[in-house]
Amino acid sequence: MTSKVKDKVSTMKFxxxxxxxxxxxxxxxxxxxxxxxxxxxxxxxxxxxxxxxxCVILPGGFSYGDYLRSGAMAACSPIMDAxxxxxxxxxxxxxxxxxxxxxxxxxxxxxxxxxxxxxxxxCRDVSVHVERTDTPFTCACRSGEVLRIPIAHMDxxxxxxxxxITRMEKQxxxxxxxxxxxxxxxxxxxxxxxxxxxxxxVNDAGNVLGMMPHPERCSESQLxxxxxxxxxxxxxxxxxxxx
Amino acid sequence: xxxxxxxxxxxxxxxxxxxxVRHTLGSMGHKGISGVRVGKYIEVTLAEMPKEKAEAELKExxxxxxxxxxxxxxxYDIEGQG
Numbered sequence: 001m002t003s004k005v006k007d008k009v010s011t012m013k014f015x016x017x018x019x020x021x022x023x024x025x026x027x028x029x030x031x032x033x034x035x036x037x038x039x040x041x042x043x044x045x046x047x048x049x050x051x052x053x054x055c056v057i058l059p060g061g062f063s064y065g066d067y068l069r070s071g072a073m074a075a076c077s078p079i080m081d082a083x084x085x086x087x088x089x090x091x092x093x094x095x096x097x098x099x100x101x102x103x104x105x106x107x108x109x110x111x112x113x114x115x116x117x118x119x120x121x122x123c124r125d126v127s128v129h130v131e132r133t134d135t136p137f138t139c140a141c142r143s144g145e146v147l148r149i150p151i152a153h154m155d156x157x158x159x160x161x162x163x164x165i166t167r168m169e170k171q172x173x174x175x176x177x178x179x180x181x182x183x184x185x186x187x188x189x190x191x192x193x194x195x196x197x198x199x200x201x202v203n204d205a206g207n208v209l210g211m212m213p214h215p216e217r218c219s220e221s222q223l224x225x226x227x228x229x230x231x232x233x234x235x236x237x238x239x240x241x242x243x
Numbered sequence: 244x245x246x247x248x249x250x251x252x253x254x255x256x257x258x259x260x261x262x263x264v265r266h267t268l269g270s271m272g273h274k275g276i277s278g279v280r281v282g283k284y285i286e287v288t289l290a291e292m293p294k295e296k297a298e299a300e301l302k303e304x305x306x307x308x309x310x311x312x313x314x315x316x317x318x319y320d321i322e323g324q325g
Contacts, residue, residue: 069311076308105311112313117259159256159314193259 012239014040015053017083017099019074024060024096027216031232032057035219038236045077055092055235056083058099060152060214070113070155071101080106092136092235093208097153100200100210109203109210110168111160116153117193123152125225126191128199128213129179132172135202136238137209140230146183147176147227149213151191151199156212158194158201165196176200176211244289244323246301250310251282251317285309287319297321 014032018025029040041051050056063074074080080102087093087108095103103109116122125148130141141147160168168174176199179185190197192212200211215228252258258280265279287304289297301319310317 068309072308072311104313110313112311114256114314115259117257119259119263157259193257 010240010243012038012054012236013052014038014055014057015043015050016040016057016059017045017079018042018059019045019061019063019077019102021063021065022059022061022098024098024214024216027214028057028059028096031216031219031229035229036232036236043079045074045079047079048082050079050082050086053086053091054239055094056086058083058093058095058102059216060097060099063098063102066098066154069101069105071098071103071105074098074102075105075107084108087203087208090205090207092239094137094231094235095208095210096214096216097151097156097212100212101155103208103210108208109201110164110173111158111198111201113155113212114157114159115155116157116191121152121154122156122191123150124191125150126199126213127179127181127183127189128176129183129185131175131177135175135206135209135234137202137211137231137234138175139238140234144183145230146179146181147213147215147230148181148218148225149215149228150217151213153192153212156192156194158196158198160195168201169196171204173201173203173206174198175202175209176213244291244297244321246287246289246297246319246321248285248287248301248305248309248317248319249282250285250305250315252280253314253316256314291323294321 032038130145178190178197180189215231218225219229260281261279305317
């Protein structure tokens with residue numbers, strides 16, 4: 001009994017927001033519960049409460065069929081007021097693929113994600129360079145580590161004006177960048193035309209991450225690649241270190 | 244009353260769709276076309292209201308949903324009684 005209570009205290013509760021058209025919600029739950037042994041709850045987008053979540057995941061998918069702009073409608077869902085409030089208080093929020101698009105449309109992350117420059121849906125493994133390991137989402141990575149993670153998107157072409165890019169670079173907000181397997185960042189390894197080869201970035205405060213690659217799709221050895229688990233492990237480690 | 248909303252990419256924002264259309268037009272023999280930009284046209288039907296009020300409402304829906312003002316600009320024409 002005692003140990004059970006103790007486990008409860010040390011276990012994190014992830015809140016996974018489900019929009020109409022989300023399709024990576026179950027993958028995320030599988031990884032955080034079955035692989036990492038944490039708790040997870042699905043939260044329907046029409047709810048207004050995060051029900052005590054320690055970290056919010058906006059999963060990938062095609063919310064509202066990508067109508068109007070990817071993520072535009074989901075960003076106006078009732079639950080997003082709670083997500084904004086949670087983020088403003090320093091709560092950890094991670095948006096993956098469509099979740100990243102939703103975070104930008106909701107104004108929680110800067111810039112925009114536009115149509116891939118080759119106008120194609122790209123579904124393949126890419127390498128991303130971890131630019132810093134002092135964030136809640138990368139603290140379990142080695143400095144300068146290269147992660148191999150799949151992307152699957154049509155609109156991942158990161159855009160921001162020059163001034164914003166300069167500011168974000170100065171504040172070290174560009175956390176993941178497309179690269180080759182050795183970690184060299186160059187235009188030829190950039191799959192979608194993203195400015196500065198951005199694959200993932202954090203907000204000013206560093207508690208909200210958006211990333212186009214799908215770490216939940218490569219978090220188990222059965223799948224042939226476990227690089228993605230480092231992102232989820234980072235969140236758990238960061239949270240436990242601060243309890 | 245009805246409003247016609249036009250959402251277009253801001254100047255300087257690369258438009259790969261427009262570029263592809265321009266390229267195809269070139270290959271169709273339209274050699275004089277130097278640029279194409281693809282945008283969106285949206286029709287919004289509103290309850291009858293004074294034009295000023297309609298303008299305020301349209302501005303809000305454009306800013307909050309119809310356009311992403313990081314990359315897009317918008318304009319609208321309101322038709323009908325005012």
